[in-house]
Amino acid sequence: MAVVTELRKSASGKGKDPARKSAAHRGDAKAALFFLGPWFLGLIVITLGPMIASGYLSFTDYSLLEAPHWIGLDNYTRMFDDPRLLNSLKVTFTYVIVSVPLQLAAALALAMLLDRGLRGLAFYRSVFYLPSLLGGSVAVALLWRQVFGAEGLVNQFLALFGIQGQGWVSHPDYALGTLIILNVWTFGAPMVIFLAGLRQIPQMYYEAAEIDGAGRWRKFRNITVPLLTPIIFFNLILQLINAFQTFTQAAVISGGTGGPADSTMVYTLYLYQKGFASLDMGYASAMAWLLLAIVAGMTAVNFLASKYWVFYND
């Protein structure tokens, strides 16, 4: 939550006054040059420089083999006529809009169950958190491919009830669903954040509510949720940004193709294919900037909307 708090602070100018010189800080500038040197070099060479370069490349036709050739807005206009790109946007938005709320709901539900004083809390927390650490790995993506395969674990289980399953990962209607389940499966990380947030709510609020005769639901609705909104907001931003950039699972589960029938062709996978398989690097750069615009726009909208539902106690 801290990143969000800090950004809010610096946006509203609440941060500390910068160059208030005092005797104790003489010579700081020189030292800062030393301590920030590596970071600054990285910022210029690895981050900002390439960012500007990719902005430039997005207006060119570039295949790595010959010099970039200026084509103006062509890459951007081309995107709107590219059915595969429009499809990849649809796939990605579906993935984000379905999986993030489910993941956060699971995280909040489990955090509520694991709250204060439950015996074995640390154990449960570990069990539910483990998938978050492993979920990003190629190994788990390969496992998923098997679990939801034609002969996979899910179908073996369904067969116990006499249900004839199908190859979920190889069916265009269901393949994206397996990716969504994989993302929901990693609810442990937001759950741990929720747990920490729940600890911050003073117990006396609940006690006061009880005296007034509030039931479980009323307490959840009128105490827990309002006081937890900053954490919900933080988790939402974080998971939205993550989900938009999902790559590994889609790439591995579909064998790099985004199939079947482009049903798992998430945006970043298409970007990778354009940039690094077809070497259409100008187009890939334009796609990257569209991604940045979407992620930034989504974050900005969330920040604006947060005024109406997030309750800051500061």
Place this chain on the structure above:
Amino acid sequence: MTDVDVRDDAHTPDQKSAPSKASLSELAAEVPGPHKAPVTWRTRSRSVLKHGGLILFGLVMLYPLLWMLSSSFKPNDLIFREPGLIPSDIDLGNYTDGWTALLHPFHHYLFNSAVIVVGSLVGNLVSCSMAAYAFARLQFRGRNLWFAIMLMSIMLPIHVIIVPQYILFSELSWINTFLPLIVPKLLATDAFFIFLMVQFFRGIPTELDEAARLDGCGHIRIYWRIMLPLSVPALATTAIFTFIWTWNDFFSQLIFLTRPDMYTVPIALRTFIDSTGESSWGSLFAMSIVSLVPIFLVFLFGQKYLVKGIATTGIK
């Protein structure tokens, strides 16, 4: 909301004096009265139900992983015939087959991954803590602006910079070396950890370094002798997450390492299906398990820092 207490025993004093730490209806129920006995029974059965449900749910969550572990010991024809967890016959054949199934023996890929992990660890620990020291302790012009830029760079999708980075590194003939994966870490591009350490450094009393300054210590010595030794938890969190992220990283390793002898564990695993066909799930699972063991060990021994790290900063 900058530092969240995540200790398991984080009860406020008034909670301790409360009769029960459990759910709210129980609190109400603990009021002494003639109907105490049936209420305790109800409380207990509710708690048994809750634990039962949690255990069942946990089992469902972990079942695929446990199943992969068990399958890695099963001969191929058994994997798809028995969904149970206990293999009827333990067979290490998958491990020996898998180890040599690819162009290079599997320890070759493990070694490659380890090199990148160690390089990234050193890079992140040194460069991010240095930058964090400047942001937390030094006063210089434009500090707030640079700090805001640093915060925003955390949220920048890597895709926006990957194409020019690729061009840059190929100009330098760094493709198919580990340099594109390590050098950026030496330059503190994982700004996330800078932020983590700034937060931590801000919690260290300034009196400590002011006293050291009066004794004639320079910034380098304060950083090295005071801040770093006091920041072991933040450094540990950084190390653990760097380890896990680098070990799991797929996107950038896929782009910068294209020659089989440079493959890391994730890239090698991915080629498994192409080179051995769909028939060898057993050895694929065996090598997948091998690839997850380091993460699992880090998880086991670093849990305290992991949980604290996520709770304070929200990393995955």
